Amino acid sequence: MNLKFQVPAPTTFRKHKTAKEALENPPISKDAPNNEITSQSQVVIERLKFIRPGQNAWTADIPDNLRLNVRGAKLSQIYRRLDPDKPSYTLTGSGGGGTHGYHWEEPRALTNRERARIQTFPDNFIFEGSKESARKQIGMAVPPRLSEIIFTAVLKTIAGIEYENISPHYGGQLLFFENF
Known part of the structure; x- marks a missing residue:
């Protein structure tokens, strides 16, 4: 039997969930598990006051005394605030030094529950x-919703059930194995 996996069609095309929707609908209970707020130093709080939603430490207009003194790579994740009206950017599980992901309004890092929601x-x-271990687990995980979509497509392929799909080619290159 020759099974042909089809790339599942996008489920959120033009109906994405914004960062604000992910975090506020429904509201996260203050006593929810893994929802501890990380205390920020006064310097970080002051720096975050100059970073608007969607900006990071390199794109914001930050006074010289609050700028980072880093040579080399300027990672876009450093002190990057979520934009409440757009989907979240990728939240990583490693690193430190301003890579935790930051709330668009409050001068603080996201809680692990907020990161998990995203x-x-x-x-x-x-x-x-x-x-810190929970933060790494969340950042290194494949999002459960993505896993559900892929595994559903695999199971439907094996069962011979049709599902909405798109071409596995993008710009002339094959995205996935055509047969498995």
């Missing part, structure tokens, strides 16, 4: 370990 984890999913 990654599509259900609110009742509990991450074990320290706050």
